[in-house]
Amino acid sequence: MPLQYGFVFDPSKCIQCHSCEMACKSWRDVELGIHWRQVKNIWENHYPEVTCVSVSVACMHCVEPECIKACPEEAIQKLPGNGIVIVDKEKCIGCRTCLDACPFGVPQFGEDEKMQKCDMCIQEIEYQNELPPCVRACPTQALLFEETEEERKKVMEQSVQALLSR
Amino acid sequence: MPKNNKGPLTYEEALALSKKTRQTVIPTLCGMCGPTMGCGVYAFVKDGIFTKVSGMKESPINHGALCAKGFVAPQWVYSPDRLKTPLQRIGEKGEGRFREITWNEALEIIAGTLKHQKEKYGPETLAMLSPAKRSYSDYLYRFLIAHGSPNYGHSGICAIQKMFSFMYTVGGNLRGCDYQNADVILIWGRQPIYSGPSQGSARALVKAKQRGAKIITIKPSVEADGGFADIWVPIRPGTDAALALAMLHVVVNEDLIDHEFVDTWCYGYDKLKEHIQLYTPAWAETITGVPAGQIIHVARIYGKAEKAGIDLGNGVEHAPSANDAIRAVTILIAITGHLDRPGGNLFPPSGEMPTPKSVHLRERYTREWVDKLVGPEFPKAFQPFVEGTSSAYYRIFDSVLTEKPYPIRTIIAPGTQPTVSTRGSKRVVEALKKLDFYVVADVARTADMDYADIVIPLATPYETDHPFEARGNWIMARNRVIEPLADYKSMYEFILDLGAQMGYGADFWNGSMMDSMNDQLTPFNMTIDELRRHPTGIKYKSMPRTYENYREFFSKNSPGLSGKPFLPHGKVEIYNTTFEEEGFNPLPEWREPPESMTGTPELVKDYPLILSDYHTSKLYTASWQRNVPHLREIMPYPTLHIHPDAALRRGINNDDWIIVESPHGWMKVKAEIYEGIRPDTVMILHGWWQGCVELGIRDFPILDGGANANNMYSVDPDKAFDPLITAMSSQTLVQVRKA
Ligand code: SF4
Ligand code: SF4
Numbered sequence: 001m002p003l004q005y006g007f008v009f010d011p012s013k014c015i016q017c018h019s020c021e022m023a024c025k026s027w028r029d030v031e032l033g034i035h036w037r038q039v040k041n042i043w044e045n046h047y048p049e050v051t052c053v054s055v056s057v058a059c060m061h062c063v064e065p066e067c068i069k070a071c072p073e074e075a076i077q078k079l080p081g082n083g084i085v086i087v088d089k090e091k092c093i094g095c096r097t098c099l100d101a102c103p104f105g106v107p108q109f110g111e112d113e114k115m116q117k118c119d120m121c122i123q124e125i126e127y128q129n130e131l132p133p134c135v136r137a138c139p140t141q142a143l144l145f146e147e148t149e150e151e152r153k154k155v156m157e158q159s160v161q162a163l164l165s166r
Numbered sequence: 167m168p169k170n171n172k173g174p175l176t177y178e179e180a181l182a183l184s185k186k187t188r189q190t191v192i193p194t195l196c197g198m199c200g201p202t203m204g205c206g207v208y209a210f211v212k213d214g215i216f217t218k219v220s221g222m223k224e225s226p227i228n229h230g231a232l233c234a235k236g237f238v239a240p241q242w243v244y245s246p247d248r249l250k251t252p253l254q255r256i257g258e259k260g261e262g263r264f265r266e267i268t269w270n271e272a273l274e275i276i277a278g279t280l281k282h283q284k285e286k287y288g289p290e291t292l293a294m295l296s297p298a299k300r301s302y303s304d305y306l307y308r309f310l311i312a313h314g315s316p317n318y319g320h321s322g323i324c325a326i327q328k329m330f331s332f333m334y335t336v337g338g339n340l341r342g343c344d345y346q347n348a349d350v351i352l353i354w355g356r357q358p359i360y361s362g363p364s365q366g367s368a369r370a371l372v373k374a375k376q377r378g379a380k381i382i383t384i385k386p387s388v389e390a391d392g393g394f395a396d397i398w399v400p401i402r403p404g405t406d407a408a409l410a411l412a413m414l415h416v417v418v419n420e421d422l423i424d425h426e427f428v429d430t431w432c433y434g435y436d437k438l439k440e441h442i443q444l445y446t447p448a449w450a451e452t453i454t455g456v457p458a459g460q461i462i463h464v465a466r467i468y469g470k471a472e473k474a475g476i477d478l479g480n481g482v483e484h485a486p487s488a489n490d491a492i493r494a495v496t497i498l499i500a501i502t503g504h505l506d507r508p509g510g511n512l513f514p515p516s517g518e519m520p521t522p523k524s525v526h527l528r529e530r531y532t533r534e535w536v537d538k539l540v541g542p543e544f545p546k547a548f549q550p551f552v553e554g555t556s557s558a559y560y561r562i563f564d565s566v567l568t569e570k571p572y573p574i575r576t577i578i579a580p581g582t583q584p585t586v587s588t589r590g591s592k593r594v595v596e597a598l599k600k601l602d603f604y605v606v607a608d609v610a611r612t613a614d615m616d617y618a619d620i621v622i623p624l625a626t627p628y629e630t631d632h633p634f635e636a637r638g639n640w641i642m643a644r645n646r647v648i649e650p651l652a653d654y655k656s657m658y659e660f661i662l663d664l665g666a667q668m669g670y671g672a673d674f675w676n677g678s679m680m681d682s683m684n685d686q687l688t689p690f691n692m693t694i695d696e697l698r699r700h701p702t703g704i705k706y707k708s709m710p711r712t713y714e715n716y717r718e719f720f721s722k723n724s725p726g727l728s729g730k731p732f733l734p735h736g737k738v739e740i741y742n743t744t745f746e747e748e749g750f751n752p753l754p755e756w757r758e759p760p761e762s763m764t765g766t767p768e769l770v771k772d773y774p775l776i777l778s779d780y781h782t783s784k785l786y787t788a789s790w791q792r793n794v795p796h797l798r799e800i801m802p803y804p805t806l807h808i809h810p811d812a813a814l815r816r817g818i819n820n821d822d823w824i825i826v827e828s829p830h831g832w833m834k835v836k837a838e839i840y841e842g843i844r845p846d847t848v849m850i851l852h853g854w855w856q857g858c859v860e861l862g863i864r865d866f867p868i869l870d871g872g873a874n875a876n877n878m879y880s881v882d883p884d885k886a887f888d889p890l891i892t893a894m895s896s897q898t899l900v901q902v903r904k905a
């Protein structure tokens with residue numbers, strides 16, 4: 001079975017420091033108003049028993065990406081070999097269909113009105129033997145990067161989706 | 167394929183990365199919450215532009231991690247809000263009209279004014295306002311001492327108040343607790359996550375939790391730390407002393423006491439036993455809003471656990487009963503057998519690293535010197551305390567207005583913004599209008615610079631190669647990342663040059679920062695150039711941890727002129743005879759904040775909610791850095807945390823603009839419907855005034871109608887301050903409605 005790159009997120013270790021988000025923004029020069037990675041707080045229960053859980057979410061580079069299925073222009077593709085999902089800005093017409101389809105609310109639209117999102121730092125990983133800056137930044141190893149099997153990656157997708165829908 | 171999760175960059179890896187990306191890499195220290203011994207960083211420069219930051223794995227302080235602020239340093243350095251040249255005010259105070267002047271002109275004007283005032287009114291009419299503890303704090307002291315003034319204005323909101331009460335109770339500072347070994351951890355009035363997330367405490371909390379330690383958090387509202395807490399004790403702001411007294415009531419009456427320790431090492435336990443009978447959990451429930459049952463439950467968990475620690479934060483230092491709260495907690499730690507034992511609260515460790523030679527001129531203090539204090543932060547009998555002689559920050563402004571005991575004539579504000587950093591903003595503005603001469607020195611626009619006579623534009627720590635920093639077992643040289651972007655000097659150079667201009671050159675290494683650093687490095691047998699050859703600094707060994715260091719700490723002498731021991735009986739001062747001799751209560755008591763549910767019930771009809779403010783945030787350092795767009799995007803507007811029930815009752819929705827009104831002022835801010843807060847309490851981050859050019863967000867007014875929490879509180883000298891340690895209250899009652 002072919003391996004894919006994936007993020008592993010452990011909410012029990014996340015302290016909501018936003019370092020991953022900031023590392024992404026600064027290392028990838030992401031434009032103002034756009035978030036390729038976002039840290040969210042999710043409240044659970046009610047006062048005084050209230051507690052909370054965190055999620056750091058970027059594109060999941062899904063095993064079966066809904067965005068690709070939805071895109072009318074075939075502007076999104078999943079790279080063979082590493083499973084990274086990328087957007088072809090030439091083809092994208094900015095219709096935002098992918099945003100409706102994505103279970104994680106990931107696609108972003110900035111100045112050029114084309115879809116943009118995390119590309120998993122494909123340059124850094126493939127050509128520089130580096131970790132993505134967001135993962136390198138996490139002080140508690142709540143956010144990890146791995147080369148993994150489809151099945152495990154699907155489980156990860158489901159768990160982040162479960163967090164977001166709490 | 168990369169090696170999986172090898173974590174942050176080492177120097178070698180940073181060099182390799184910089185080569186691949188055609189950049190240069192400079193190892194240095196982060197300057198976003200300092201300058202102080204910050205986190206080790208690698209700064210990347212491309213074509214002469216500072217572009218990116220990464221954490222330094224070798225640093226024993228941050229182990230390669232950085233907080234959100236650390237990554238966005240370039241945006242702060244290149245901000246359009248940076249000052250460009252020295253300025254002299256030409257308009258009316260507050261108007262904001264200046265003319266550009268040269269450094270020489272600025273230094274001449276300041277020195278000319280100081281010389282004139284020194285001759286005519288005495289050197290003590292100069293006051294310097296303390297920023298938070300900075301690497302340059304001792305240089306400020308040095309200047310004051312060379313000039314002849316004891317008036318270092320320290321703000322009673324952070325760390326020093328706690329240190330005072332700890333040291334006069336157990337002889338040592340109890341910073342944090344033993345997260346590694348504790349089975350029970352009480353996080354009390356502290357935010358271990360946002361207070362240095364990249365440094366020890368957040369990781370320690372995560373590890374403790376994973377190990378199964380029971381986490382109890384005591385605060386009016388929870389943030390991300392709420393996700394780690396097994397029990398949240400939702401206490402009303404400013405009532406920590408009442409809670410601690412009731413916990414003492416429980417542990418004493420249920421005999422959860424380490425009698426051997428108490429018999430051998432405590433003074434005045436019997437008096438305490440009698441004294442605390444007043445403070446029952448039922449009594450505390452009415453004040454703190456914490457159910458009596460929960461108080462008893464938590465006191466029992468803490469009292470019964472062998473390894474239990476209390477991580478006490480700055481939150482408890484923001485009330486007129488601060489000293490009582492800190493003392494009561496310290497006594498609780500001691501009598502339950504949790505002092506300097508594994509898992510408990512530990513005395514500071516020692517290491518093999520020498521201490522750099524101090525630049526303070528403490529040896530010149532005399533009785534006469536202390537007598538000249540315009541408004542002592544601690545009573546004169548306790549001066550100087552560890553950092554030197556000090557007047558309370560707000561009392562400096564009071565002296566300007568009341569001219570008692572004499573008026574301060576010049577205030578220098580080095581990296582501090584009094585209108586947004588200390589309580590009673592209206593009074594501060596009044597005083598700034600009346601003041602003879604006001605100097606502001608900072609890297610960017612400040613909230614009150616429009617009142618300044620002279621404004622000094624400082625280099626950021628990324629534009630200077632000094633000072634070196636030493637903390638714990640690590641010493642490292644700061645390296646310059648880029649040349650200063652404009653006509654900047656560092657704070658150190660400003661003080662040295664001003665010293666030379668005043669004729670104090672001999673005390674200021676004749677203006678040479680290099681000589682200053684080499685002088686400080688004498689105990690290391692090393693020059694700054696030699697230190698600089700170690701790109702990631704030098705790490706020394708730490709001594710193996712020892713416990714129960716009672717004999718050592720219980721016999722420590724105070725830094726006061728008398729040199730008397732902190733603990734006259736060589737034991738824990740449960741009953742404090744030193745305080746008693748000076749006319750203060752020897753046992754902790756309860757004192758209401760100036761406005762509260764139980765202290766001023768007559769106000770509750772018109773002002774039914776309690777307001778307090780957060781001291782730390784995950785994104786900003788105090789009242790700075792709102793101009794950094796990447797940070798501001800995450801938290802663009804000042805938001806009031808309000809419980810859904812309290813919001814619903816007022817027809818307030820998330821993100822609505824709202825008016826928050828207290829008996830002293832009002833704010834216009836946004837509502838954040840917030841599950842993790844007491845329904846009778848609302849909270850806001852302090853320090854809001856600055857806009858963000860890049861995001862098109864304008865400045866907020868400093869007084870009414872703005873978002874400045876300091877404008878909301880009482881500054882009644884009889885009610886708003888702790889009588890012994892001058893801690894300032896940050897609680898009041900408010901009404902909240904839709905704007
Ligand atoms: S954009 Fe959304 S659907 Fe597409 S791969 Fe990323 S997470 Fe999956
Ligand atoms: S992998 Fe790269 S682009 Fe994706 S979130 Fe992390 S830093 Fe941003």
Ligand code: SF4
Nearest residue numbers: 014015017018020138
């Ligand atoms: S860096 Fe790690 S701990 Fe911090 S917010 Fe991101 S995932 Fe959470």
